[in-house]
Amino acid sequence: MITMPRVALAILALASSTAVALAQPGAPQPDYHPSFGDLMTFAVQPRHIKLGVAGRARNWPYAAYEASELRNAFNRIGRTVPTYRQQAIPDMFASAIVPSMDKLDAAIKAKDGKAFDAAYRSVTASCNNCHAGLDHAYIVIREPSVSPYADQNLTGGSNTGLARSKPKQASVQ
Template sequence: MTHRLVLAFALAATLTAAARAAPAPPLVDYHPSMGDLMTMAVQPRHTKLGLAGQARNWTYAAYEASELRHAFDRVAKTIPVYRDNDIAGAAANNMKAPLDALDAAIKARDAAAFTRAYAQATHGCNACHKSLEHPEVVIKSPVGSPYPDQDFRPRAAR
């Protein structure tokens, strides 16, 4: 019995040492494209913001508006220049005023102002796509939710 125990410990020590000595696999050098970043970071935030506004969930809308603003910042840091265009500048030119209007509408809990500001933000998205030579990418207000596992209603309405 003791012999088996010693053998088991020796085998475990050998396997542990071999695992430590094994070289780590190389890291994949992944650089997301502009389309990847828009689909992963920006578009879901725009959609969720619209759904939160439609549900009059002002707390969640404020969160998503902030997240959308930060998503544009992250895209600009990841891809500062796209097709000779300054991405931070393009985002600011097309999205700052609409996002500021959204923030004001959310703070005021004004559904009509939210709807107007959201339309301005959506227009800003499409204007940016055109300026970046992607007019085929057309964003619109969400109809129905692609997030069946998330409740967008305010907490009091649940």
């Protein structure tokens, strides 16, 4: 029988034990601690976009849902990252964004398109005021002109979410 060199055996043993550790269900996973910027990027920014697209299309049920999601995201961020540069994040949100979110909710509840447009503009301005106030004036949020979410119907129009115009009639041959 051919004997493997000791080093090769050791490497094999290490590789297989690592594989077992990785594959084991319930094995401790390293914690991922999202930064404030991460949370803004994946919990706030997409919801701000979706809310803008849905509101412009006057898709009130969805806008109501997403406005609540955005508000809750701010609450969760405040719990995950309680302070930023020694300032309490929940207090910052309460003064910086909650008043314009309240206006937005009222507009959605009243199904008032004009009020929505004004409130959404004020929410977007609040995002930017906070960025500027915290030395991030170069993070400029604007109202989305199109949805980047090709797989989601945000306008409440047709079920397909594709063009809202009438589909072309199939030509009868």
